[in-house]
Amino acid sequence: MYHWPAVVVATPAHSGVGDLLSYRSGAALAAGTLVRVPLGAREVLGIVWRCDDAPPEGLAPGQARDVAQVLDALPPLDAGWRELVAFAARYYQRGLGEVALAALPPPLRDLTPEQLARRLKRPAKAAAAEIAPDHERALSPEQAGALAAIDGATAPVLLFGTTGSGKTEVYLQACAHALASETTAQVLVLVPEINLTPQLEERFRARFATVHGHDAVVSLHSGMTPPQRLAAWIAAHTGRARIVLGTRLAVFASLPGLRLIVVDEEHDPSYKSQDGARYSARDLAIYRARVAGARVVLGSATPSLESWHASEQGRYRRLDMPSRIGGGALPRLRLVDMNHQPKGALIAPPLLAAMAERVARGEQCLVLINRRGYAPVLACHACGWKSGCPHCSAYRVFHKLDRTLRCHHCGFTQRVPRACPDCGNLDIEPIGRGTEQVEEQLARLLAEARRPDGGPARVARMDADTTKAKGSLEAQLAALHAGEVDVLVGTQMIAKGHDFRRITLVAAINADASLFASDHRAPERLFALLLQAAGRAGRDAAHSAASELWVQTWHPEHKLFAHLRAHDHPGFAKAELADRQAAAMPPFAHQALLRADARTQEAAQGFLKAASRAAQALPQREAVTLYPAVPLTIQRVANVERAQLLVESDSRAALQRFLTAWQPLLLQARSAPEARGLIRYAVDVDPLSV
The missing domain is CATH 3.30.70.360 (Alpha-Beta Plaits)
Incomplete structure (x- = not known):
């Protein structure tokens, strides 16, 4: 007697193949079972979506091809996971198999049942290094109230906590409560970019490794090798991993015991995929929690306007944590009107003097400019030539350290020409500024500044170029925490999720670019970036009174800065939502x-x-x-x-x-x-x- 499994395979929506393909099997296969099936001349991985006892109408028994192999060493993917994938495919207008198979670790596509069985018998690797345990900390009244509300929540929770208010400790204790509720309970913690939040990953491991074992916390992100991703996915799927910490792709991890989802920095645009199925992991987390009967917490100091609007409507429960741990003050805003500064000044003299004062006191500064490289464009003023990319309608960026022109869109790279390619003029020069140039000029401008030990100020840079090598990000962060850097120049990666204890001054020197952008989300992103960057300053209560956010601008009267001065996200959100509603823009359309x-x-x-x-x-x-x-x-x-x-x-x-x-x-x-x-x-x- 034959059975007729309907199988999904990785076919895109525009292929016209269809979502479910019928095959023949000698045994009944449970929904969610992984199989290998013939597709054309190839044999591909598929997922049984259902299994019928009779062939589909119009399909003669001799027309169906047989299931080639059954990967029955793995438990089937559960109904909740399949419902999540089906919803994502429908909502984001993609093929069911395209979403389902992309959610599985790549090595599964090539493993035979025998290879998979051997892989499952392989013992988990021991932790590379012992981690000092991190014990639960006493909660402030605001934290305790938020934790109690999360434990009893029946709707999505928006945890609106200012930077330094202790949201991470609330996440940790909420996870501990969820894990303690059932022996099979699991937790999913989503972060925007795993490489930018090493401290969060370290804290989760330190808190839970000693209680639940070193393999109880696993990571899932695109920076892992395929074998690492497979091992982490299997640990989550089989229930051995109790906590999965990952980027947006982790929202599709198989977690049969899921009881809590935490979305940290929920406003971050990194949660929206820009390739393949263009899903929002934050939005899918809300849906997944409803399907699984789990609680979901969205945390941010600058919630997205969509989440804020949902909390205003009562669809989300908003919990406010406005106070910093230890009673520290929020940084004071200092606007620098560039209309009154020397012409061509990169750093305004008052800001430069303030940075020198911080260096002399042994404190640290962050300088934010969201453009890497030395300059966005190299140009010839004699004939008008600019360093355009021959393959893109964009300019190649000048990188001075290796004397290259690089396109940040397609990757095309060339050496800097000795003269203008069009007219031969030797006088070609950079236009605009990037992190390399700011680092170079700050080192020159602060040459006379002295640290408390009499040494010169040390300026460093952190961007995608300096953190390419394995371990380089961790080394740079360690140097900053150890006080070996006085001024750190970087892109938005320095504004996210870091707990820098000695920083008392944050400076944004090119904030105006987003004030008048055509994108209706640009003001929201700028406000969030500046408020998040400000949150890196004064996290140690002993220094918080002196902490400041300096913003260089040609438009100091802009309404965004009035809300920023008061750290007034509710007021900013109200004004922006009113503008969006008047223009019939999302979330009102x-x-x-x-x-x-x-x-x-x-x-x-x-x-x-x-x-x-x-x-x-x-x-x-x-x-x-x-x-x-x-x-x-x-x-x-x-x-x-x-x-x-x-x-x-x-x-x-x-x-x-x-x-x-x-x-x-x-x-x-x-x-x-x-x-x-x-x-x-x-x-x-x-x-x-x-």
Whole structure:
């Protein structure tokens, strides 16, 4: 007697293959079982979604191919996990198998049942080094109230705690309570970027390794090797790992005992994927908690406007923690009006003097400029040549240390020319400033500053270039904590999640770029970045009274700075939400982008126009607004032309119905004559930037 499993395999939505493929099996297979099945000439990994006793209607028994292998050494993926994946595929308009298989560790795709069985018998690796245990700390009244509310929560919790208010300790104790509730309970902790939060990972290991074992805490992120990811995934899937700490991909980890989800820095845009299924891990965490019957905590000192709006509506329960641990004061804002500073000054003289004072007292400074390299552009003023990228509609960035011009979009790199390539002028010079130039100039400007021991000020830089090598980030952080650096220059990575005890001054020297950007989310991102950066200062109560945030700006009267001066996120959120509502922008409207990549801009826009024409006949068309196709801001990357079409609706459900009905028409639009040269297309639901 045969059984007929319906199997999902990794086929994208635009392939037209369909979500479920029928196979034949001699044994009944439980839903969620991993199998290897033939697909064309290949044998691929699949997941049994259901198993029928009779063949599908219209399929003759001789037409079905047999399941090749069953990976039955692993327990099946549970119903909650399958429901999460199915929802993500529906909502983000992707193929079911595309989402499901991408959520599994890559090595599973190639392992035979015998290899997997041997892998499961392999003992867990011992911890590389012993970690000093970190014991529970006494909670402040605000922390204790928040913890009690989380323990009894029946709705998503938005933990709105100022920087330094002790949110991490609340997370740790909430995790401890969840693990103590059941012997099989598991916790998922999501962080924006695992490499930027080593202290959080270390604290979780120190707190729980001694209680639950060294393999009870595992990490899941894209920086791990495939074998490491497989080992961590198996530990979570089998229940051996009690806590999974990871980036956005960890939201799809198989956790059969899930009881609590923590999303730290929930406002961070890193939670939204920009490739493949463009999902939001934060939003999926909310859905997953509901499916699993688990509690979910979203934590931030600067909550996203979507989460803030949900808490104002009562859909989330907001818990406020406005006080810093130890009674420390929040940094004072010092605005530097650059209209009154010497022309061409990189660092205003008052700010430079304040930094020298901090160095003399043995304190530390952070300087934030969100642009790496030495200068964004190299230019010839004789003929107007600029260091454009031949493959992208963007400029190559000048990196002085290795004398290269690098495109940060496609990676194309060349040596800096000795003279202008167009006119031969030897006088080519940088325009604008990046972290390299700020580091170099600060070292020169602070040459006379002296530390308490009489030594010169030490300036260092932290960005994607200086933290490439393995262990370099940890080494730089250790040097900063040890007081071996007086002034640290860096990009936004220095503003996230770090607990720097000696920093008393944070300076943002190029904040104006986001004040008047076309992206409606730019002010929100700038406010969050500046408030988060300010939170790195004065975390030690002994120094908090002297802590300051300096912002150099040409527009000191801008309303954003009034809210920043008062550390007034509620006031900023109220004003921004009022502006969004007046403009009918998210969260008061719901959006999706249809993006097209093609060999020419005409083909990209031709596909989008064909898709728009096809949509006019849909019954759901009246519920949405279709905007004209336009090029992306950077319209060419790696010789691929890019365009997009915005779809908007007042109703999330109406937008979803329209997108679902539109999908088969998009497949047909690929064949339109004007779309010849189309490479790919993708639907981006709830885009972060338009």
